[in-house]
Amino acid sequence: xxxxxxxxxxxxxxxxxxxxxxxxxxxxxxxxxxxxxxxxxxxxxxxxxxxxxxxxxxxxxxxxxxxxxxxxxxxxxxxxxxxxxxxxxxxxxxxxxxxxxxxxxxxxxxxxxxxxxxxxxxxxxxxxxxxxxxxxxxxxxxxxxxxxxxxxxxxxxxxxxxxxxxxxxxxxxxxxxxxxxxxxxxxxxxxxxxxxxxxxxxxxxxxxxxxxxxxxxxxxxxxxxxxxxxxxxxxxxxxxxxxxxxxxxxxxxxxxxxxxxxxxxxxxxxxxxxxxxxxxxxxxxxxxxxxxxxxxxxxxxxxxxxxxxxxxxxxxxxxxxxxxxxxxxxxxxxxxxxxxxxxxxxxxxxxxxxxxxxxxxxxxxxxxxxxxxxxxxxxxxxxxxxxxxxxxxxxxxxxxxxxxxxxxxxxxxxxxxxxxxxxxxxxxxxxxxxxxxxxxxxxxxxxxxxxxxxxxxxxxxxxxxxxxxxxxxxxxxxxxxxxxxxxxxxxxxxxxxxxxxxxxxxxxxxxxxxxxxxxxxxxxxxxxxxxxxxxx
Amino acid sequence: xxxxxxxxxxxxxxxxxxxxxxxxxxxxxxxxxxxxxxxxxxxxxxxxxxxxxxxxxxxxxxxxxxxxxxxxxxxxxxxxxxxxxxxxxxxxxxxxxxxxxxxxxxxxxxxxxxxxxxxxxxxxxxxxxxxxxxxxxxxxxxxxxxxxxxxxxxxxxxxxxxxxxxxxxxxxxxxxxxxxxxxxxxxxxxxxxxxxxxxxxxxxxxxxxxxxxxxxxxxxxxxxxxxxxxxxxxxxxxxxxxxxxxxxxxxxxxxxxxxxxxxxxxxxxxxxxxxxxxxxxxxxxxxxxxxxxxxxxxxxxxx
Numbered sequence: 001x002x003x004x005x006x007x008x009x010x011x012x013x014x015x016x017x018x019x020x021x022x023x024x025x026x027x028x029x030x031x032x033x034x035x036x037x038x039x040x041x042x043x044x045x046x047x048x049x050x051x052x053x054x055x056x057x058x059x060x061x062x063x064x065x066x067x068x069x070x071x072x073x074x075x076x077x078x079x080x081x082x083x084x085x086x087x088x089x090x091x092x093x094x095x096x097x098x099x100x101x102x103x104x105x106x107x108x109x110x111x112x113x114x115x116x117x118x119x120x121x122x123x124x125x126x127x128x129x130x131x132x133x134x135x136x137x138x139x140x141x142x143x144x145x146x147x148x149x150x151x152x153x154x155x156x157x158x159x160x161x162x163x164x165x166x167x168x169x170x171x172x173x174x175x176x177x178x179x180x181x182x183x184x185x186x187x188x189x190x191x192x193x194x195x196x197x198x199x200x201x202x203x204x205x206x207x208x209x210x211x212x213x214x215x216x217x218x219x220x221x222x223x224x225x226x227x228x229x230x231x232x233x234x235x236x237x238x239x240x241x242x243x244x245x246x247x248x249x250x251x252x253x254x255x256x257x258x259x260x261x262x263x264x265x266x267x268x269x270x271x272x273x274x275x276x277x278x279x280x281x282x283x284x285x286x287x288x289x290x291x292x293x294x295x296x297x298x299x300x301x302x303x304x305x306x307x308x309x310x311x312x313x314x315x316x317x318x319x320x321x322x323x324x325x326x327x328x329x330x331x332x333x334x335x336x337x338x339x340x341x342x343x344x345x346x347x348x349x350x351x352x353x354x355x356x357x358x359x360x361x362x363x364x365x366x367x368x369x370x371x372x373x374x375x376x377x378x379x380x381x382x383x384x385x386x387x388x389x390x391x392x393x394x395x396x397x398x399x400x401x402x403x404x405x406x407x408x409x410x411x412x413x414x415x416x417x418x419x420x421x422x423x424x425x426x427x428x429x430x431x432x433x434x435x436x437x438x439x440x441x442x443x444x445x446x447x448x449x450x451x452x453x454x455x456x457x458x459x460x461x462x463x464x465x466x467x468x469x470x471x472x473x474x475x476x477x478x479x480x481x482x483x484x485x486x487x488x489x490x491x492x493x494x495x496x497x498x499x500x501x502x503x504x505x506x507x508x509x510x511x512x513x514x515x516x517x518x519x520x521x522x523x524x525x526x527x528x529x530x531x532x533x534x535x536x
Numbered sequence: 537x538x539x540x541x542x543x544x545x546x547x548x549x550x551x552x553x554x555x556x557x558x559x560x561x562x563x564x565x566x567x568x569x570x571x572x573x574x575x576x577x578x579x580x581x582x583x584x585x586x587x588x589x590x591x592x593x594x595x596x597x598x599x600x601x602x603x604x605x606x607x608x609x610x611x612x613x614x615x616x617x618x619x620x621x622x623x624x625x626x627x628x629x630x631x632x633x634x635x636x637x638x639x640x641x642x643x644x645x646x647x648x649x650x651x652x653x654x655x656x657x658x659x660x661x662x663x664x665x666x667x668x669x670x671x672x673x674x675x676x677x678x679x680x681x682x683x684x685x686x687x688x689x690x691x692x693x694x695x696x697x698x699x700x701x702x703x704x705x706x707x708x709x710x711x712x713x714x715x716x717x718x719x720x721x722x723x724x725x726x727x728x729x730x731x732x733x734x735x736x737x738x739x740x741x742x743x744x745x746x747x748x749x750x751x752x753x754x755x756x757x758x759x760x761x762x763x764x765x766x767x768x769x770x771x772x773x774x775x776x777x778x779x780x781x782x783x784x785x786x787x788x789x790x791x792x793x794x795x796x797x798x799x800x801x802x803x804x805x806x807x808x809x810x811x812x813x814x815x816x817x818x819x820x821x822x823x824x825x826x827x828x829x830x831x832x833x834x835x836x837x838x839x
Contacts, residue, residue, distance in 0.1 A: 357561060410669075459671075464634075517562035519554060523815075529755075530819055531554045 021508035025501040049239040052118040052300040057293040059109025067103045067288040069280035077123035085116040099280045127271035128260045134176040147230035153201040153283050156222040165223050183223045187216050187264035216264045217251040230254035233283045239275040243300045341374045343496045346506045348373055348483040360522030361475040364456050373483035381484045392473055394423050395454040396461055416454050556824030571791035572811050579788050580811040584628045593787030597806045598683040604664050605679040614657050627667040628679040635672030689799040691772045697762050699726035707785040707793045711832035714825045715739040716817050722761045736820035737766050744774025750820050777804045
C-alpha cells in the first residue's frame with residue numbers, strides 16, 4: 001500500500017508545518033510581550049483631526065493678499081500631512097521662534113478665488129499641577145519682559161484694573177496657585193460669557209462685566225502681569241467634527257519654566273483638552289486680507305481614529321523588531337501606508353476564505369474582495385461600494401451594447417476597460433466639482449482590479465446570465481464589507497504592524513481551513529429538505 | 537418527556553442525514569484532488585482529447601464531422617457544412633452547456649436550430665469564431681467541434697419531449713455511485729442543466745428505474761410541460777448504459793467522474809465526462825451519497 005504510506009508521511013508533514021505556523025508566531029509574540037516589554041496599550045487607536053481651512057475672496061481686478069497663522073508642531077500638538085491648494089495665489093510661509101505665518105498673494109484677481117489649506121492634527125490633553133506653596137518670583141529673565149509689559153489691549157497698569165485685582169486677590173504677596181485660582185474663578189464665574197466675535201480689550205471687559213474669549217483672555221493677562229506673572233494670549237481652534245468659523249483664544253502664564261494654559265470660557269484651569277489647536281502666540285489677528293474683497297473662511301474638521309504614533313515609534317526602537325523594516329521600506333520610497341495594505345491583505349484573504357468555504361458565498365475571485373476593500377480605504381467603504389457597483393453596471397451595460405454590435409472578444413474587452421476608465425475619471429471630476437473629495441479619490445481605485453472585475457463580470461454575464469451576476473455581486477459586496485471591517489480595523493493594523501509574525505498564524509488558519517471538509521452554511525440550506533427529512 | 541424523546545430521535549436523524557451529504561469541501565479534498573490528478577484534467581475538460589482517448593477505448597460517442605481551431609479555417613465553412621443538416625456545434629472546452637448550437641435541418645441556404653431559430657452562414661461563422669476566441673471557455677482560445685446530433689430513443693423522447701435528456705452517472709473508483717437523468721423543460725430552454733431549470737429525475741442504479749423527480753428545487757412526479765408521469769419508468773438499454781459508463785471510467789486515469797450519456801434508438805452514446813460533477817444529484821435522489829461513496833472506496837481497495 002504505497003499510497004497510504006506516502007499519505008501518512010504527507011499527514012505528518014502537514015501536522016508539523018501546522019504546528020510550526022502556530023507555535024512560532026505565538027512564541028515570538030510572547031517573547032516580544034514579556035521579554036522586550038512591548039506596550040500593548042499602544043495598540044488602541046486614538047483620535048486625530050483633519051482640519052481643512054478654506055478661504056475665499058471676490059476679486060475685481062485688484063491685487064489681493066491673504067495672511068494667516070498656521071499651527072506649528074510642538075510638544076503638545078503635531079501637524080502632519082499638510083496640503084496647500086493655493087489656486088491662483090502664490091504662497092509664502094515664514095516661521096519664527098513662536099509662530100508660523102502664511103501669506104497668499106495674487107495680482108489682478110477676477111471673480112471668486114480660493115485657497116485651501118489642510119493638515120492632520122494629533123494633539124494631547126495636558127494638565128499642570130501647581131504646588132500650593134509656590135511663590136510668585138520677584139524677577140524673571142529679560143526675555144520674558146514682553147510678557148509682563150502693558151499692551152494696548154492689556155492695560156495692566158490702569159487704575160480700575162489695579163483696583164479690581166486688589167478686590168479679587170486681597171492678600172499681599174499671594175502664593176502662585178492662590179492668585180491664579182482667584183483670577184480664574186472670578187473670570188469664569190463672575191464675568192458672563194458673551195458670544196461676540198469682535199475685539200474686546202481688558203478694560204472694556206472689566207467695565208462691561210461680560211466678555212467673549214478674547215476679552216476674558218486679555219483681562220486674565222492684565223491681572224497676571226500686574227501680579228508679576230508673565231502671561232501671553234493664545235489663538236486657536238476648538239476642533240469638533242463639522243464646519244465652523246468660530247476660533248478661540250485662551251491664555252498661558254509662565255510658571256517655573258512652563259507655559260501653563262487657562263481658559264475661562266470653558267473652565268480649564270491649568271489644563272487644555274486634546275481638541276484644542278494652537279495657531280499663534282501673542283495678541284494677534286488670525287486673518288488679515290486686502291480690504292473689500294468679501295473675505296470668507298471656514299474650518300472643516302473631521303475626526304478620525306488612528307493607530308498611536310508614539311507606540312509605533314517606540315516599537316521601532318527595540319531590538320528584533322520588524323518595525324525597523326518599515327524604516328528600510330521608507331528609505332526606498334515605499335510609504336508605511338502601502339506596507340500596511342500589504343500586511344492586511346492576508347487577513348482580507350482569510351476573511352474571504354471563511355466566507356467562501358465555511359459559509360459558502362460565491363465571490364468574483366478569491367482575492368478580489370480583499371483587493372477592493374483595500375482600494376476602498378481612500379474612499380471609505382460606502383464610496384468604495386458605489387465605485388464597485390458603478391464598474392459592474394458599466395461593464396454589463398457596455399457588454400450588452402457591444403454584443404449587439406457583434407465584435408470580437410479582445411477589442412470588446414479593451415473598449416470596456418476604456419469605458420470604465422472614462423467613468424472613473426468622470427466620477428473624480430464630478431467629486432471635485434461637488435466637493436465630495438472622498439469620491440474624487442475614486443481614481444485611485446487600482447485600475448488592474450477594475451480590469452479584472454470588468455472582464456469577469458462580462459464573461460459571467462455572457463455565460464451564466466445577469467441574474468447570476470447580480471447574485472454574485474451581492475455576495476461579493478457582503479464579503480468586501482467584511483474584509484473592509486477587518487482590514488481597516490486600527491487594532492488589527494497596529495497588531496500586525498507590531499507583530500508581523502502573526503501572519504504565520506493566518507497561514508496556519510488557512511492550512512486548517514484547507515483541510516476542513518464540513519458542510520458549508522449555504523449547503524445546509526441547499527440540502528435542507530434532504531437533511532431535515534420528510535416529516536414521517 | 538415524550539416530546540423531548542421525539543425531538544432527540546429527530547435530531548439523531550438530522551445528524552445522520554447531514555453526515556450522509558457529500559459537501560463541496562469534502563468532494564474537492566477527498567474525491568477530486570486525491571483521485572483526479574491535475575495533469576489529467578484536460579482529458580475531461582477538453583472534449584477533443586476526451587473523444588480521442590475514449591473512442592480509442594471503444595466508448596461509443598457522436599461522430600465528429602469537423603473541428604475548427606483557427607480563423608483561417610472558417611473560410612471554407614460554407615462548403616464544409618453544405619451536406620450536413622443534422623449536427624451540433626460545441627466548444628471543446630465549454631461548460632454548463634454554454635456555446636452549444638443544435639441544428640436539425642435546412643431552410644434554403646440557411647440552417648434551422650432545434651428551437652426553430654434560423655441561422656445564416658454568417659451567424660454560424662460568428663458563433664464558431666466566438667468559440668475559437670474562448671468566449672465560452674475558461675481558457676483563451678478553444679476549438680469548435682461539429683459532430684453528429686444524437687436522436688433520442690422513443691422512450692426517452694416520451695420522457696423528454698423538449699430536448700435531449702442526458703443520464704448522469706457518478707463513478708468513483710470505477711463503481712457507479714448515483715445516477716439521474718436531466719430532462720430539459722420550457723424553463724431551461726432545451727438545456728439539460730439543472731441550474732437553468734431542467735428537471736432532475738433520479739435513477740436507481742440497480743434497476744434503471746426512475747424513482748424521484750425535482751423541478752426548480754421542488755419535488756414533482758409529472759413533467760411540468762407535458763404532464764407525463766416521470767416516475768416508475770425504466771431507462772432503455774440500462775445495462776448497456778452502466779456498461780458504457782464503466783468502460784469510460786476504465787479508459788481514463790480519472791477516478792472520480794461524472795459520466796454523461798444519451799440514449800439513441802440503437803443504444804447509449806457518451807456525451808462527455810466531467811471531473812467536477814455537481815452535488816445537486818443528491819437533492820434529486822433525496823439522499824446524500826457519502827455512504828455509497830465510502831462503500832465504493834472500500835470496494836476499490838479490496839481489488
